[in-house]
Amino acid sequence: xxxxxxxxxxxxxxxxxxxxxxxxxxxxxxxxxxxxxxxxxxxxxxxxxxxxxxxxxxxxxxxxxxxxxxxxxxxxxxxxxxxxxxxxxxxxxxxxxxxxxxxxxxxxxxxxxxxxxxxxxxxxxxxxxxxxxxxxxxxxxxxxxxxxxxxxxxxxxxxxxxxxxxxxxxxxxxxxxxxxxxxxxxxxxxxxxx
Ligand code: 5GP
Numbered sequence: 588x589x590x591x592x593x594x595x596x597x598x599x600x601x602x603x604x605x606x607x608x609x610x611x612x613x614x615x616x617x618x619x620x621x622x623x624x625x626x627x628x629x630x631x632x633x634x635x636x637x638x639x640x641x642x643x644x645x646x647x648x649x650x651x652x653x654x655x656x657x658x659x660x661x662x663x664x665x666x667x668x669x670x671x672x673x674x675x676x677x678x679x680x681x682x683x684x685x686x687x688x689x690x691x692x693x694x695x696x697x698x699x700x701x702x703x704x705x706x707x708x709x710x711x712x713x714x715x716x717x718x719x720x721x722x723x724x725x726x727x728x729x730x731x732x733x734x735x736x737x738x739x740x741x742x743x744x745x746x747x748x749x750x751x752x753x754x755x756x757x758x759x760x761x762x763x764x765x766x767x768x769x770x771x772x773x774x775x776x777x778x779x780x781x
Contacts, residue, residue: 590624591740591763592777601768601775605715605743606687613712613740614647622654625762629708629738630658632760636735638708640664642701642727644683644694644719651740652710659708664701666694666723679729681722686715696726703731714739714761717748724755741765744778 588596600608612618638659643652644666652663666681669692677698684691709723720737727734734757742749742761745768752759764778 588777589628589762589780590621594618594621595741595763595765596775599775601770601773603770605746605768607713607741607743607765607768607775609741613651617650619654622651623657625651625738625740626655626658628762629655629710629760633708633736633738633758636708636758637706638735640701640705640707640732641710642666642696642707642723643710644668644723647713648711651712655708655710655738664696666696666726668692669695679726681725681729683722684716684718686713686718694722694726696730698730701726701730701732705730705732706735707732708735709737710739711737712740714742714748714752714759715746717751720748720752724752724757736760738762743768 598611602608612621639661641652641656641663643649645668649665656663678695680693680695683694707727711719736758739761742764744764744766765775766778767776
């Protein structure tokens with residue numbers, strides 16, 4: 588098991604409805620030393636990629652993205668969730684369905700902060716059905732930016748997002764892939780990765 592898998596086993600809680608709660612180190616209280624290990628690991632996995640910006644989505648992607656950005660020496664742009672239908676100004680917009688909240692949000696990024704010559708690393712905390720990532724990819728594509736790679740902390744491999752995004756041809760690196768989890772026993776099984 589790697590450092591993140593070990594932490595998930597120690598402190599993660601499997602909830603009904605295919606939800607893994609990691610509030611004590613990732614989604615509410617944040618373990619920055621752990622985030623630094625993630626940053627170092629992403630730097631290794633995306634070695635050789637020219638990355639000049641990190642793109643993430645609020646809220647829980649931001650903390651990880653900021654620490655990862657220290658390793659890539661670049662700024663972070665986060666897509667904002669917006670309730671208003673009429674968005675003023677020059678924004679890239681995508682519709683994202685939330686896995687945890689079961690609602691739809693428009694997410695927006697100002698055209699000021701994403702350009703055609705940007706080479707992006709997309710970062711998020713979880714990958715489930717892939718809606719959040721598809722929204723971010725759509726925003727990047729609208730800007731004409733290049734997606735160099737996608738880094739995820741925890742992928743739930745029994746949900747379709749990972750397969751969808753890999754089939755699109757992106758280098759998707761998930762630090763922990765949960766292949767099975769059981770709310771009644773709390774048992775979590777990870778996919779073997781080299
Ligand atoms: P997707 O769009 O891939 O279906 O879901 C990704 C988003 O949903 C992530 O940004 C994350 O915030 C949230 N999410 C999905 N599954 C889980 C989960 O099992 N636990 C937690 N804490 N968040 C999740």
